[in-house]
Amino acid sequence: MTAGNDPGVLSDEDLLRELGSLYDTRLDALRHAADQAYAEHTRRMNQLEAEYLRRRPGREIDPARLREGARAR
Template structure:
């Protein structure tokens, strides 16, 4: 028998449900950190990490950083040379 005490396994969730459940966990994170028991925080953390891992596996392009938020992108936006890039 499958243990579903913490919800459906992330790999079994349809895409829309995965996105919705992950968003909900992110919304409830702060309250869990501040007011949840140690076991609630542990369960929340494990579920959140499992959902995030599955999300990034399915949607790697959605998890890629915005180029402007990387060091190279920031330097490029500021007009500074980017180490390792051909300037010519």
Template structure:
């Protein structure tokens, strides 16, 4: 039996579900940091890292930085 007490394993989520889960976790992060118990913060952090790792593995193009936000891109753009 699979433990799903902290949600579906990230690898089992579809791309849209993965995006939605990550968005929700980022929306609730501040409340967890400021008002959650140590256990809640630990569980939140673990889930966030699992989702982010899966996102970066599966959708690297969506996580690539905008070239204008990198030093090389800024130098290139300024001539």
């Protein structure tokens, strides 16, 4: 299995595309992948998410996603 490109060298567009692709296959990996493949999927997801957070430390937080917002619904 290929490790993929270093997330630090991906453009923002490529980073989001890679994350989207991983999220599209996450449930299938959880349910059906061999332990090693699932671990690799998780490792790659963590890598890409960490890079996203590094680039956007002040990302917009949806108030409805906060505890107070959830209670208001």
